[in-house]
Amino acid sequence: MKDLINNLDAAYKRRAPLLGVTEAFRIVNGAPDGFPGMTLDKFGDRYQIQFFGDELLREKNAVVAAVAEKFAPVCLVIKERLSRSGKSLENPPMEVAVGRAEDSVGVVREGSAKFHIDLLDTVNPGLFLDMRHIRLEMGERAADRRMLNLFSYTCAFSVHGRLGGAEISTNADISAKILDKGRENYALNGLEPKQGEFFRGNAVEYVHWAQKKDLKFDAIVLDPPSFARFKGKNFNVREHLMPLVADCATLLNKGGLFMVSSNYSEFNLSKFSRDALAAVASVHSSAKTLWNKSQDIDFVGSGHTKDSCLVATLIEV
Structure with missing residues (x-):
């Protein structure tokens, strides 16, 4: 021992x-x-x-x-x-x-934020550790921005965003239980939910609805699961992520930020970032990549096993 x-x-x-x-x-x-x-x-x-x-x-x-x-x-x-x-x-x-x-x-x-966790609540206790450094940075960049957090899980990005001065941070997730945990995280941090900040439903459907309503945001976080099913419809990152990136780009104001990430083990960071930039540039020709990242220092050997992988890119339009 x-x-x-x-x-x-x-x-x-x-x-x-x-x-x-x-x-x-x-x-x-x-x-x-x-x-x-x-x-x-x-x-x-x-x-x-x-x-x-x-x-x-x-x-x-x-x-x-x-x-x-x-x-x-x-x-x-x-x-x-x-x-x-x-x-x-x-x-x-x-x-x-x-x-x-x-x-x-x-x-x-985590930083200036606090989060509820439960080690016996399914696979993840309520906070994805490998996104910490990205959450902290997006919180620092959030001041006076209107944020959209798709596949929001327990709303950790939005908590950091609101604490960082975001005007609003809309959370979209299919699970009512998970969104309730997001509301609990808001309350834990003394944040009062604003009208429209919690949307229970398919994140893809929310984007299409927002397009019809001509809603605009200054920052978007898109961190989907590798696979999801909702009302008989499937979401698969290999097929559906980049078209969704292009759709999301239509919701971004000039000067807006777009963070796209995935834990799908077959994605290559350099190709992923190029594809994401091309999808955003199809809407905003001036789009540029600010950074590409993988997991933080606590994920030693990141990318060498299927259970430890992350590709993430931040794009400015």
């Missing part, structure tokens, strides 16, 4: 620059941190282990003991993301290894 603790200590020290920024980050990102097929995420004093392979699953008890000794978690949840046959599981078996089930719920700080 000593080797496990030493590896945890080394991995944690590599993330030291994040300690003044956030209470939530990834401590272990698989093999590059000495833990093949495993991730360890910190959400304040609550921790989550995910097994994406059986390399360390066979040593689960030793891994739990090492994490417990090193970090003394209030709660530690284990999620097995692969079936015994090797198939990816979107509804993984969950086990509370330290603490009680009710201890899985808490609040974490």
Whole structure:
């Protein structure tokens, strides 16, 4: 177990620059941190282990003991993301290894914002850690802008945007439950929802409705899932993302910002950014790329496995 603790200590020290920024980050990102097929995420004093392979699953008890000794978690949840046959599981078996089930719920700080998390609420506890650095930047750029947050999940981009001085930040998501969590995050940060800020429905349908209403925004965040289904209709990023990017571009005011991202493992960052820029430029000929990014420093080895990948680009029109 000593080797496990030493590896945890080394991995944690590599993330030291994040300690003044956030209470939530990834401590272990698989093999590059000495833990093949495993991730360890910190959400304040609550921790989550995910097994994406059986390399360390066979040593689960030793891994739990090492994490417990090193970090003394209030709660530690284990999620097995692969079936015994090797198939990816979107509804993984969950086990509370330290603490009680009710201890899985808490609040974490990220920059000037706070967010509710629940380690036992499906795969993700309510905050996508690999988007942190992009959320923080979009919040800094939000002052006096009208924002649109598509596939908004728990509205973390909008919380940062409103705290950063956004005039309004409209959230579109198909899940009423998820939007309710977004409202809870607004309340947690002392934000009063404005009229029209929460739209329950298909993000694609919202864009088409906004086009008909001639609604305009100064910043758009488009971070879709790789696949989604709503009212019998499918959304697949390979086929549908770039046409949606072009549609979204019609909603942007001159000088507006457009952040497009995806966790789809087959996307290449340079090609993704070129395609996104071309889609926006079909509407705004002066569009230019401000940056291309992948995951932050806590995702060591990003892009080398299917469970750790991100492509993101920021475009100005």
